[in-house]
Amino acid sequence: MALDTAWAIDWVRRTAATIDDHRAELVTLDREIGDGDHGENLDRGFRAVVEAVDSATFDTPGAVFKTVATKLISTVGGAAGPLFGTAYLKAAQAAGDTAELDADTLVAVLTAARDGVVSRGKAEVGDKTMVDAWSAAVDAASTAAAAGEGPERVLAAAADAAVAGAESTEPLVARKGRASYLGERAVGHRDPGAQSTAYILRAAVDAA
Amino acid sequence: MTVGILVVSHSAAIATGTVELARQMAADVPLVAAGGTEDGGIGTSFEAITEGIGALSSADAVVVLCDLGSAYLTTDTALDFLDEADRARVHVSQAPLVEGTVAAAVAAQTGGDVDAVLAAAASAAASAEDVSSASRPTGDRPGGATPVDDGGPVPETVASATVELVNESGLHARPAAEFVKAAAKHEARVRVNGVDAKSLLAIMALALPQGATVTIEADGPDAQDAVDTLVALVRSGFGE
Numbered sequence: 289m290a291l292d293t294a295w296a297i298d299w300v301r302r303t304a305a306t307i308d309d310h311r312a313e314l315v316t317l318d319r320e321i322g323d324g325d326h327g328e329n330l331d332r333g334f335r336a337v338v339e340a341v342d343s344a345t346f347d348t349p350g351a352v353f354k355t356v357a358t359k360l361i362s363t364v365g366g367a368a369g370p371l372f373g374t375a376y377l378k379a380a381q382a383a384g385d386t387a388e389l390d391a392d393t394l395v396a397v398l399t400a401a402r403d404g405v406v407s408r409g410k411a412e413v414g415d416k417t418m419v420d421a422w423s424a425a426v427d428a429a430s431t432a433a434a435a436g437e438g439p440e441r442v443l444a445a446a447a448d449a450a451v452a453g454a455e456s457t458e459p460l461v462a463r464k465g466r467a468s469y470l471g472e473r474a475v476g477h478r479d480p481g482a483q484s485t486a487y488i489l490r491a492a493v494d495a496a
Numbered sequence: 497m498t499v500g501i502l503v504v505s506h507s508a509a510i511a512t513g514t515v516e517l518a519r520q521m522a523a524d525v526p527l528v529a530a531g532g533t534e535d536g537g538i539g540t541s542f543e544a545i546t547e548g549i550g551a552l553s554s555a556d557a558v559v560v561l562c563d564l565g566s567a568y569l570t571t572d573t574a575l576d577f578l579d580e581a582d583r584a585r586v587h588v589s590q591a592p593l594v595e596g597t598v599a600a601a602v603a604a605q606t607g608g609d610v611d612a613v614l615a616a617a618a619s620a621a622a623s624a625e626d627v628s629s630a631s632r633p634t635g636d637r638p639g640g641a642t643p644v645d646d647g648g649p650v651p652e653t654v655a656s657a658t659v660e661l662v663n664e665s666g667l668h669a670r671p672a673a674e675f676v677k678a679a680a681k682h683e684a685r686v687r688v689n690g691v692d693a694k695s696l697l698a699i700m701a702l703a704l705p706q707g708a709t710v711t712i713e714a715d716g717p718d719a720q721d722a723v724d725t726l727v728a729l730v731r732s733g734f735g736e
Contacts, residue, residue, distance in 0.1 A: 329539065361573055365539025367566035370573040408569060465565055 291389040291439050295495050296349035300341050300356060302491035304334035310487055317480035321467035325366050326480040333364040333372075350383035353397075367465060368481060371405050371418060372488075378404030391433040391442045395426070398446055402426045409464060416462035416474065418481035424453030425489055440496045447489040454482035499604040499613045500526040500555030502548045503597055504571055505563045506539055508532035514561075514597050521669045522601035526555055540570040546577065549586060557610035558586045559600055561617065563593045587614055595620035599696045606673045615680055616673065619695045653684070655723040656713040663733035666705040671734040672696055678729050684716030686726070693726070 289295055307314070307330050314327030337359040346352045353376045361373035382400035386393055402422035411417040428449030432442040457479040462468040467479070501518070505511040511531025519527055530548040533539040545560075552558045562568045568588065575583055587610060589596055596617040603616030663671060667688075679686045679693040686693035689702055689711055704710060710730060714722040 323538075325539065361570075362542045363534075365533040365537065365541065367569050369542065370566065370569040373573060408572065 296352035298495035299492045302495050304338045306487045306491050307334050321474045321477045329364045329366040333360045336363040350380045353380035374404040374408040375401035391439045394439050395429045395433045398426050398429050411464040415464045416457045416460040416479050417464050418485045420457050421450040421453035421482035421485035424449040447493045450486040450489045454486045457482045497556045497609045500552035500558045502528050502560045504567045505531040518597045518601035522605035525601050525604040540567045545574040560588045561597045589617040591617035602669050602673045620697050653719040654715045655719040657723050657727045658711045659727050659730045661708050663736040672699045682718050682722035684714040684719040684722045686714045686722050
């Protein structure tokens with residue numbers, strides 16, 4: 289399936305479903321090193337996103353991303369709202385009016401999303417945040433696209449790398465976010481935002 | 497210039513409580529609370545922040561004080577959605593929420609412009625080190641210029657004076673704010689009865705009444721001028 293508007297809408301639905309499935313796990317991850325609301329907040333956000341997407345029509349993937357952005361920003365309530373919201377907003381801008389994402393546009397979309405998260409949260413790779421998953425995804429997507437892979441393979445490479453990026457947060461001491469108050473005690477725990485980033489990108493692959 | 501203050505907290509109770517506390521000392525300052533999520537939970541609300549800025553549309557400038565990390569993220573996101581003219585009016589302080597709001601409100605109440613209000617909020621940080629990190633970035637200076645004192649120890653001027661508080665309310669909110677404003681204009685480190693004279697809350701915590709003796713000490717390049725100015729201010733009775 290092409291990475292078109294129907295894909296973008298299916299991605300949204302699958303994201304809401306996977307976040308709902310993993311809500312308890314995300315709550316547990318966040319309770320260990322944060323304030324414990326990540327799963328609930330994202331679940332509420334993506335439910336609102338699905339409602340908004342169901343009640344409108346879209347011409348482009350970018351238009352879908354923009355609706356996701358504004359709904360997440362206005363409904364999530366925790367840091368994930370502005371962070372994922374900004375990611376989707378920048379993704380929407382990078383996608384522009386394109387009806388179907390090719391490999392290069394997909395890399396541009398993922399890069400813009402990652403850059404949006406970085407500029408919003410001021411975190412860098414290695415700070416034990418969702419940036420670790422986003423950056424791994426962008427690097428893998430760029431490599432795959434440069435090797436001449438098609439958009440679906442590029443997306444799969446990004447999603448696989450995001451899982452590895454999320455796992456890479458486990459041994460780290462957090463330098464940003466609520467977990468940064470814990471110092472060494474955050475070591476051994478996976479960052480919940482990196483984990484949900486991996487689930488979101490996996491849903492994109494499943495929709496393709 | 498009127499400066500409005502928006503208090504952004506994860507908790508509605510903290511936001512409204514902080515506004516109440518500040519209003520006690522700054523009755524004429526427009527203060528708006530934006531705490532908690534839409535459904536009354538713990539979190540920060542993009543809509544509440546946007547509405548709060550809107551509610552302060554008659555102020556010439558808005559200073560926003562935030563509690564924890566995502567309060568800043570949500571505020572920054574809300575600012576991105578404002579048009580340019582509105583965006584230019586809004587300033588986010590990095591000061592601690594409760595102390596910063598009180599200091600900012602008192603500065604606004606005494607007619608401070610937006611820079612004075614931001615400086616007052618920054619001065620509310622707990623220690624001198626916090627003050628400097630809250631009010632300006634540390635580390636490399638723009639342009640790569642290095643401070644002149646790198647070449648070796650420069651003799652510092654030290655000055656001090658003791659003076660009696662003649663005004664009726666002593667060093668209470670408004671006089672304290674004027675005192676801090678005057679002290680902050682000097683480069684020298686200034687201390688009053690042992691506390692940082694550039695910290696409004698530290699001075700207010702001294703609770704010095706009429707008739708109390710105030711010792712002002714300063715060290716740094718304009719130490720003597722700082723002491724002279726502050727002594728004159730105290731002797732003038734702060735216009736009371």
